[in-house]
Amino acid sequence: xxxAVDAMxxxxxxxxxxxxxxxxxxxxxxxxxxxxxxxxxxEELRRLRATTLPIEVVEAPEVIEMHEHPxxxxxxxxxxxxxxxxxxxxxxxxxxxxxxxxTGAAMGxxxxxxxxxxxxDRPAIAAxxxxxxxxxxVLLDVGANVDCRPHHLLQFALMxxxxxxxxxxxxxxxxxxxxxxxxxxxxxxxxxRAAGLLRDAPVRFIGNVEGRDVLLGAADVAVCDxxxxxxxxxxxxxxxxxxxxxxxxxxxxxxxxxxxVYLAPALGVARRVWKRLDYREYGxxxxxxxxxxxxxxxxxxxxxxxRNAIRVAAEATDHDLPGRIGEAVGETIxxxxxxxxxxx
Amino acid sequence: xxxAVDAMxxxxxxxxxxxxxxxxxxxxxxxxxxxxxxxxxxEELRRLRATTLPIEVVEAPEVIEMHEHPxxxxxxxxxxxxxxxxxxxxxxxxxxxxxxxxTGAAMGxxxxxxxxxxxxDRPAIAAxxxxxxxxxxVLLDVGANVDCRPHHLLQFALMxxxxxxxxxxxxxxxxxxxxxxxxxxxxxxxxxRAAGLLRDAPVRFIGNVEGRDVLLGAADVAVCDxxxxxxxxxxxxxxxxxxxxxxxxxxxxxxxxxxxVYLAPALGVARRVWKRLDYREYGxxxxxxxxxxxxxxxxxxxxxxxRNAIRVAAEATDHDLPGRIGEAVGETIxxxxxxxxxxx
Numbered sequence: 001x002x003x004a005v006d007a008m009x010x011x012x013x014x015x016x017x018x019x020x021x022x023x024x025x026x027x028x029x030x031x032x033x034x035x036x037x038x039x040x041x042x043e044e045l046r047r048l049r050a051t052t053l054p055i056e057v058v059e060a061p062e063v064i065e066m067h068e069h070p071x072x073x074x075x076x077x078x079x080x081x082x083x084x085x086x087x088x089x090x091x092x093x094x095x096x097x098x099x100x101x102x103t104g105a106a107m108g109x110x111x112x113x114x115x116x117x118x119x120x121d122r123p124a125i126a127a128x129x130x131x132x133x134x135x136x137x138v139l140l141d142v143g144a145n146v147d148c149r150p151h152h153l154l155q156f157a158l159m160x161x162x163x164x165x166x167x168x169x170x171x172x173x174x175x176x177x178x179x180x181x182x183x184x185x186x187x188x189x190x191x192x193r194a195a196g197l198l199r200d201a202p203v204r205f206i207g208n209v210e211g212r213d214v215l216l217g218a219a220d221v222a223v224c225d226x227x228x229x230x231x232x233x234x235x236x237x238x239x240x241x242x243x244x245x246x247x248x249x250x251x252x253x254x255x256x257x258x259x260x261v262y263l264a265p266a267l268g269v270a271r272r273v274w275k276r277l278d279y280r281e282y283g284x285x286x287x288x289x290x291x292x293x294x295x296x297x298x299x300x301x302x303x304x305x306x307r308n309a310i311r312v313a314a315e316a317t318d319h320d321l322p323g324r325i326g327e328a329v330g331e332t333i334x335x336x337x338x339x340x341x342x343x344x
Numbered sequence: 345x346x347x348a349v350d351a352m353x354x355x356x357x358x359x360x361x362x363x364x365x366x367x368x369x370x371x372x373x374x375x376x377x378x379x380x381x382x383x384x385x386x387e388e389l390r391r392l393r394a395t396t397l398p399i400e401v402v403e404a405p406e407v408i409e410m411h412e413h414p415x416x417x418x419x420x421x422x423x424x425x426x427x428x429x430x431x432x433x434x435x436x437x438x439x440x441x442x443x444x445x446x447t448g449a450a451m452g453x454x455x456x457x458x459x460x461x462x463x464x465d466r467p468a469i470a471a472x473x474x475x476x477x478x479x480x481x482v483l484l485d486v487g488a489n490v491d492c493r494p495h496h497l498l499q500f501a502l503m504x505x506x507x508x509x510x511x512x513x514x515x516x517x518x519x520x521x522x523x524x525x526x527x528x529x530x531x532x533x534x535x536x537r538a539a540g541l542l543r544d545a546p547v548r549f550i551g552n553v554e555g556r557d558v559l560l561g562a563a564d565v566a567v568c569d570x571x572x573x574x575x576x577x578x579x580x581x582x583x584x585x586x587x588x589x590x591x592x593x594x595x596x597x598x599x600x601x602x603x604x605v606y607l608a609p610a611l612g613v614a615r616r617v618w619k620r621l622d623y624r625e626y627g628x629x630x631x632x633x634x635x636x637x638x639x640x641x642x643x644x645x646x647x648x649x650x651r652n653a654i655r656v657a658a659e660a661t662d663h664d665l666p667g668r669i670g671e672a673v674g675e676t677i678x679x680x681x682x683x684x685x686x687x688x
Binding site: 131132133144146147178179180181187188189191210211212213214215216224225226227228230231232233234235236237238239240241242245 | 477488522523525532555556558559570572574575578580584586
């Protein structure tokens with residue numbers, strides 16, 4: 001199985017990406033294809049003594065930078081690494097694409113080059129987060145779908161359900177709708193109407209879940225629009241950072257310094273825990289609803305995160321995620337009451 | 345200054361509430377009025393040797409329980425402690441009301457009995473959260489205003505601005521709009537239109553703030569609708585709980601047990617930090633836009649949290665919060681372009 005990896009996306013250039021890709025080639029039995037500046041990639045491969053591994057290098061002369069407007073950048077840079085990497089999937093030369101670059105550009109390239117699964121109006125980005133129970137939760141959308149209608153949330157639920165079942169191996173995923181209270185009467189206009197659609201959908205719908213339930217593992221799939229998904233994930237990120245600052249402030253003074261000596265071993269644990277809560281470090285976020293497998297990783301990704309993102313891409317390919325999503329949407333349209341279908 | 349305290353709200357009955365009220369009477373120079381079951385209140389006062397303090401006890405024969413529907417409960421229980429306590433404010437017998445009971449019922453009672461400030465369509469609940477910088481942030485709405493229009497968000501901003509300036513003493517509060525990106529183009533339909541209104545409003549509008557910026561102190565006032573506010577606050581609460589579980593899981597095994605010995609002093613710090621992040625423990629959440637001062641505290645509030653909520657109520661009364669909010673809304677309507685005003 002060949003996985004195309006955008007070697008140039010990522011905040012620190014190709015170093016960590018090539019390193020993670022080499023680890024994937026050695027440990028996961030996949031055949032990666034590195035897309036980007038051949039000179040830089042070969043240099044990293046030499047450094048890692050990995051030139052004899054079965055890793056193909058595909059030249060791409062341009063890079064989309066983090067600050068660029070995705071749609072404009074995609075038009076202006078047809079030779080961008082993310083475009084060339086996604087093209088490999090369309091041409092059947094790779095089974096999946098992984099990028100730690102500009103998420104909007106990766107999403108845009110996937111949308112334009114590979115297209116949507118039939119019946120899906122809006123592809124979504126899923127964050128796979130660890131929970132207190134040990135089983136991860138699929139939170140979606142955490143992408144750019146800000147103004148959603150009820151049937152969009154229904155489609156997110158169907159896609160998240162397929163991902164949890166096929167890739168995470170949860171046999172009957174519990175699907176919850178993120179809301180401001182568990183009661184049926186709680187929610188905004190869109191979520192209340194989405195709950196109505198979900199009650200009739202072929203998923204194990206458990207009703208509303210509150211914000212606090214998401215990381216406590218009350219649902220296997222937690223559905224929200226991209227505005228809410230983005231804000232809560234980033235709130236969590238800011239909370240981790242703020243906790244660290246507040247702990248530091250508490251550590252000042254001699255009593256604090258004394259405490260710090262005791263705390264040193266705990267800080268290692270805390271760092272690991274916070275890392276586990278960063279969905280992009282944790283293994284990449286799959287783009288669902290695209291006619292092909294695409295996984296985005298955090299721009300700051302280290303080698304391990306890249307390796308994990310490649311693993312996620314390989315698993316999604318193994319389970320033919322786009323095909324399964326297409327089937328799930330097709331079934332839902334077939335059983336649903338008229339007018340509830342895919343598009344409007 | 346007399347502050348009416350609903351002695352019966354709260355998960356653990358009147359014990360912690362009476363204790364916090366006694367602390368407020370002793371330390372803050374306010375004259376509390378305890379509303380609820382006279383027998384139970386007197387018993388607690390005797391236990392605390394506080395029967396000689398200037399604390400008036402007002403009998404209320406009923407209690408609204410946490411699971412009750414607020415509007416229905418208010419209609420069925422005219423003798424409920426929250427109703428009787430709020431009545432004291434309307435009749436001028438108390439300057440403010442504090443409750444650790446059903447938030448919806450407290451909001452409903454305030455709305456029905458005291459009414460809204462002229463020009464405010466929807467009162468909001470503000471959470472005053474500690475940030476990494478040490479200066480708190482006012483996040484609103486965290487209440488029940490789920491489907492908001494742009495002018496509602498404008499009103500929340502005006503109210504939060506008055507609170508930050510008058511009660512927190514921040515001379516020119518930075519007002520931010522919670523969104524899925526800092527750029528002007530980011531946001532959903534409602535927040536993008538609200539940003540337009542905020543740019544013309546007499547506040548120091550700093551544009552969009554992302555979820556991660558809220559607790560990092562990027563703004564003094566962070567504005568969102570009640571759906572988003574509820575979900576992100578509860579997500580943070582769940583994250584704190586999940587972190588604790590994950591740390592516990594990491595602690596298993598002999599290496600973990602060894603770590604735990606080192607960690608014991610750190611747990612005290614962690615508990616303090618997590619407590620500081622719970623807005624209701626932190627000092628109660630003011631209801632803004634009500635014709636009177638109302639502060640809600642967490643149902644789990646201990647004595648210290650109740651004392652702090654009474655302090656917040658006293659400060660808000662000192663600064664005539666409802667009057668200042670009325671002025672701010674009046675000015676905004678006066679300077680705003682036609683049609684941008686209070687109601688439609």
